[in-house]
Amino acid sequence: MKEMKPFRELIDxxxxxxxxxxxxxxxxxxxKVALRESAGRVLAVSLRAKIDVPGFRRGAMDxxxxxxxDTFGTTRTAPGHLRLMGKIFAGMKPDFRVESGNCxxxxxxxxxxxxxxxxxxxxxxxxxxDTVSIYKPVYPGAHVSKKDSDISxxxxxxxxxxLITPPITGVLAALGMDTVEVYSxxxxxxxxxxxxxxxxxxxxxxxxxxxxxxxxxANLLGEAGAELTVSGITGDSMDELKDCMxxxxxxxxxxxxxxxxxxxxDLLHDVLSGKGEVIFHxxxxxxxxxxxxxxxxxxxxxxxxxxxxxCLSNSYVILLPSVRKMARLPWKVRQEEMILARxxxxxxxxxxxxxVKVEDGVAHPxxxxxxxxxxxxxxxxxxxxxxxxxYVEEGSTVVVNYY
Amino acid sequence: MKEMKPFRELIDxxxxxxxxxxxxxxxxxxxKVALRESAGRVLAVSLRAKIDVPGFRRGAMDxxxxxxxDTFGTTRTAPGHLRLMGKIFAGMKPDFRVESGNCxxxxxxxxxxxxxxxxxxxxxxxxxxDTVSIYKPVYPGAHVSKKDSDISxxxxxxxxxxLITPPITGVLAALGMDTVEVYSxxxxxxxxxxxxxxxxxxxxxxxxxxxxxxxxxANLLGEAGAELTVSGITGDSMDELKDCMxxxxxxxxxxxxxxxxxxxxDLLHDVLSGKGEVIFHxxxxxxxxxxxxxxxxxxxxxxxxxxxxxCLSNSYVILLPSVRKMARLPWKVRQEEMILARxxxxxxxxxxxxxVKVEDGVAHPxxxxxxxxxxxxxxxxxxxxxxxxxYVEEGSTVVVNYY
Numbered sequence: 001m002k003e004m005k006p007f008r009e010l011i012d013x014x015x016x017x018x019x020x021x022x023x024x025x026x027x028x029x030x031x032k033v034a035l036r037e038s039a040g041r042v043l044a045v046s047l048r049a050k051i052d053v054p055g056f057r058r059g060a061m062d063x064x065x066x067x068x069x070d071t072f073g074t075t076r077t078a079p080g081h082l083r084l085m086g087k088i089f090a091g092m093k094p095d096f097r098v099e100s101g102n103c104x105x106x107x108x109x110x111x112x113x114x115x116x117x118x119x120x121x122x123x124x125x126x127x128x129x130d131t132v133s134i135y136k137p138v139y140p141g142a143h144v145s146k147k148d149s150d151i152s153x154x155x156x157x158x159x160x161x162x163l164i165t166p167p168i169t170g171v172l173a174a175l176g177m178d179t180v181e182v183y184s185x186x187x188x189x190x191x192x193x194x195x196x197x198x199x200x201x202x203x204x205x206x207x208x209x210x211x212x213x214x215x216x217x218a219n220l221l222g223e224a225g226a227e228l229t230v231s232g233i234t235g236d237s238m239d240e241l242k243d244c245m246x247x248x249x250x251x252x253x254x255x256x257x258x259x260x261x262x263x264x265x266d267l268l269h270d271v272l273s274g275k276g277e278v279i280f281h282x283x284x285x286x287x288x289x290x291x292x293x294x295x296x297x298x299x300x301x302x303x304x305x306x307x308x309x310x311c312l313s314n315s316y317v318i319l320l321p322s323v324r325k326m327a328r329l330p331w332k333v334r335q336e337e338m339i340l341a342r343x344x345x346x347x348x349x350x351x352x353x354x355x356v357k358v359e360d361g362v363a364h365p366x367x368x369x370x371x372x373x374x375x376x377x378x379x380x381x382x383x384x385x386x387x388x389x390x391y392v393e394e395g396s397t398v399v400v401n402y403y
Numbered sequence: 404m405k406e407m408k409p410f411r412e413l414i415d416x417x418x419x420x421x422x423x424x425x426x427x428x429x430x431x432x433x434x435k436v437a438l439r440e441s442a443g444r445v446l447a448v449s450l451r452a453k454i455d456v457p458g459f460r461r462g463a464m465d466x467x468x469x470x471x472x473d474t475f476g477t478t479r480t481a482p483g484h485l486r487l488m489g490k491i492f493a494g495m496k497p498d499f500r501v502e503s504g505n506c507x508x509x510x511x512x513x514x515x516x517x518x519x520x521x522x523x524x525x526x527x528x529x530x531x532x533d534t535v536s537i538y539k540p541v542y543p544g545a546h547v548s549k550k551d552s553d554i555s556x557x558x559x560x561x562x563x564x565x566l567i568t569p570p571i572t573g574v575l576a577a578l579g580m581d582t583v584e585v586y587s588x589x590x591x592x593x594x595x596x597x598x599x600x601x602x603x604x605x606x607x608x609x610x611x612x613x614x615x616x617x618x619x620x621a622n623l624l625g626e627a628g629a630e631l632t633v634s635g636i637t638g639d640s641m642d643e644l645k646d647c648m649x650x651x652x653x654x655x656x657x658x659x660x661x662x663x664x665x666x667x668x669d670l671l672h673d674v675l676s677g678k679g680e681v682i683f684h685x686x687x688x689x690x691x692x693x694x695x696x697x698x699x700x701x702x703x704x705x706x707x708x709x710x711x712x713x714c715l716s717n718s719y720v721i722l723l724p725s726v727r728k729m730a731r732l733p734w735k736v737r738q739e740e741m742i743l744a745r746x747x748x749x750x751x752x753x754x755x756x757x758x759v760k761v762e763d764g765v766a767h768p769x770x771x772x773x774x775x776x777x778x779x780x781x782x783x784x785x786x787x788x789x790x791x792x793x794y795v796e797e798g799s800t801v802v803v804n805y806y
Contacts, residue, residue, distance in 0.1 A: 166718075170616075218442075
């Protein structure tokens with residue numbers, strides 16, 4: 001029978017992060033999605049415009065399409081007079097040509113009639129019968145958008161890796177695309193692990209706690225563009241864990257929410273060694289020490305700490321950057337410098353992530369204990385304390401990383 | 404036959420924003436959603452904990468549950484010796500009591516056995532047969548989490564209006580909730596409007612353009628927590644617009660993507676006047692002047708400018724704050740001060756939103772024309788130029804509002 005044993009060797013936090021990022025490939029798989037479903041996805045192809053946008057010369061103001069020369073010299077007291085030939089609304093194809101002395105009423109966005117080379121704004125005109133009075137000269141090209149003024153046929157308009165934001169959606173729509181090729185989202189399976197874990201909604205017997213980690217991780221990684229599958233609760237047995245590992249194929253990440261410590265029942269390390277490869281086990285990090293990282297084939301496997309704050313905190317600092325890298329999503333932590341309201345004591349040799357609540361521009365320590373989810377739910381973000389720092393004095397300037 | 408006519412009176416941008424916000428109620432309707440679906444929603448109830456978390460006293464480290472007094476005076480060279488009574492794993496209920504001279508192996512998170520008042524970390528012990536050697540004293544309470552150390556029964560743990568972030572999901576799970584009462588999402592219906600509009604994917608005849616605005620608005624407002632319905636394309640006729648207005652009931656917002664200008668075919672103002680109430684028509688804003696705001700019963704109705712940049716820009720500065728207010732979502736624009744790379748000329752009397760691209764920490768003007776979606780797709784955000792400013796000099800410090 002195996003004994004409890006301490007971690008053989010902890011690796012430092014920076015090393016752990018680097019190893020995880022080095023082991024994170026970027027997504028190569030792509031899929032076609034409807035433009036309506038493409039918000040937040042990442043373009044998997046470069047796009048060359050197959051049409052001009054607009055595909056025709058158009059009026060850029062409501063007014064009258066004229067030959068600019070016909071307006072030269074006009075003033076409010078000595079207006080020019082042009083004969084109204086017709087009206088062109090947006091979406092219409094003009095079936096006449098504007099000759100000198102004539103004009104056509106035109107709506108914003110409507111095609112310019114042949115012959116006309118400028119638009120006089122309606123505000124600078126008046127209409128009586130079919131005579132339009134022009135109060136102000138315009139230069140050739142005034143209030144006219146030329147064909148391809150927005151996008152020219154053949155231009156490389158969007159490049160691989162572009163994040164589909166609202167304006168980018170607009171460009172894709174302008175080009176007439178109703179589907180778009182994007183990178184597939186990282187597929188993540190979460191195995192809530194532990195004999196003590198019960199699903200929210202179920203009865204809680206003595207000694208049991210509700211499954212928290214599968215919910216916090218799914219929420220966080222879902223926002224980061226992952227496609228989530230959450231398994232049923234898995235007990236602490238070799239057989240159950242082996243079954244889970246056998247189900248990892250096809251997923252980019254398999255996350256075990258607990259069972260990565262070194263207690264006798266923390267079997268994950270041994271099962272993973274048998275099924276795949278352990279990359280590291282144990283980080284000199286507080287909270288978050290009992291973290292296991294490995295792989296089975298193409299699947300990155302993480303044994304997360306069972307304690308809710310340790311699990312979620314590590315999800316922010318280790319899983320999130322990895323998933324976003326794989327998803328090809330741009331990202332940086334939102335940071336702000338501020339004053340620390342109260343002294344924080346750390347542990348030499350362990351990198352510490354200390355929860356703080358920001359109030360009135362000051363960082364107040366908010367950490368309770370790694371078993372307490374309220375350590376994070378009441379916090380705004382965290383401050384990092386390097387492994388070689390023993391304490392941070394009240395009044396020091398710290399960098400808050402927002403959750 | 405109606406004539407084209409200029410806007411009667413433009414209202415200034417700040418007034419328009421204030422009117423829209425004043426007319427935006429906050430959501431009162433609530434709904435129950437599964438905890439797994441609750442990310443990003445807003446809590447509609449205050450929650451008082453119905454259980455203690457944890458519901459039992461537990462070990463906070465892997466090690467041995469002891470009576471602290473039994474460890475006093477122990478050292479690595481003169482260890483104490485305790486008899487191992489049993490093992491307690493997480494999720495088990497201990498069925499024995501620890502008496503002086505005895506101890507129990509305990510896993511992190513497992514219930515403390517009666518009698519024991521501290522845990523000695525496994526690192527400070529060794530085991531031979533059923534004898535545990537203790538190398539270091541512990542004080543009473545060491546590495547023990549008391550019952551309710553995270554959350555106490557009866558505490559108001561979450562308040563109405565809390566945004567459900569990953570840590571908050573964790574609190575809800577910890578309390579055993581598998582469903583949660585949240586505010587309903589604002590319901591938005593978009594009517595792509597205009598005889599010139601064609602759906603992406605369809606054939607584009609001369610004088611036609613693809614529908615851009617329903618895509619950009621849906622993408623933006625979807626991210627802001629709105630529940631979107633996009634109607635089929637509506638032509639520029641009284642009857643079609645009336646039909647649309649009759650379908651607004653039950654929606655919080657009805658957005659017409661075009662048809663708010665004053666061209667002869669821009670009938671929206673008249674139809675809205677008949678069906679409901681026009682609040683304002685025309686903003687002294689560039690781009691974005693031809694914007695119509697009104698209401699039909701409880702539904703806020705917007706006639707958005709037809710031009711893509713005008714429409715999306717107004718969606719950012721007017722619709723987005725309104726929808727987020729209704730959804731009760733906290734929000735502020737992400738802003739940064741930087742140097743303007745090139746002089747920008749504005750128009751006295753009109754508030755201007757000028758697209759800029761941020762490169763190397765400098766804001767480069769990126770505006771093309773309001774008809775061009777590339778004005779925004781190539782930009783990082785916008786700079787505001789107040790109505791009474793004629794130009795902003797190269798090298799000035801400006802505030803960039805990120806999209």
